[in-house]
Amino acid sequence: DGGITQSPKYLFRKEGQNVTLSCEQNLNHDAMYWYRQDPGQGLRLIYYSQIVNDFQKGDIAEGYSVSREKKESFPLTVTSAQKNPTAFYLCASSPQIGTGQSTEAFFGQGTRLTVV
């Protein structure tokens, strides 16, 4: 089955803890993204990566970190520096991030993070 797998589906974090959200894809896509969605809001870009071993900050990168050591994997760490981490986190991938064809992005099922 080809697709994007996010785990876990639900995650609870205590204040002051770092947690890592997993995102794996077997679509052979070069580009991967992390978005955050708050209730009733759109998607805000946290980090994105166009190629292995390279990634860029999005609009709300503070308090988050990522790595892209393998093409198929793009884990997101929510650090204790993120003051309000409770949200729905979405990972996506696309063949590339370009201007034209082959840039359609597809999403995983998401991870709901709650701070307790």
Next chain:
Amino acid sequence: QKEVEQNSGPLSVPEGAIASLNCTYSDRGSQSFFWYRQYSGKSPELIMSIYSNGDKEDGRFTAQLNKASQYVSLLIRDSQPSDSATYLCAVVVSGGYNKLIFGAGTRLAVHP
């Protein structure tokens, strides 16, 4: 000015009517545009992509792009209650590194 703007709605249409969803974007260099549908509690699913000026039709959906006006729209013909969802407009914003940016979404409610 936000990079991608949508009316948050809700847009309410009767079953069988045409629903019209609109999106404007700020980057004149953008070349790739997408519409996603998101049901409550679920992840977005891609329903249309458009790269050239004009109309693109797929079943009951038509995407329209006008780069001169920096405007992209989605028409849903013969709207069904199952079309009730939030529709997200997304644009690849050009720059040193291209990035995929989403609007806040328009909530559509189709009533019987």
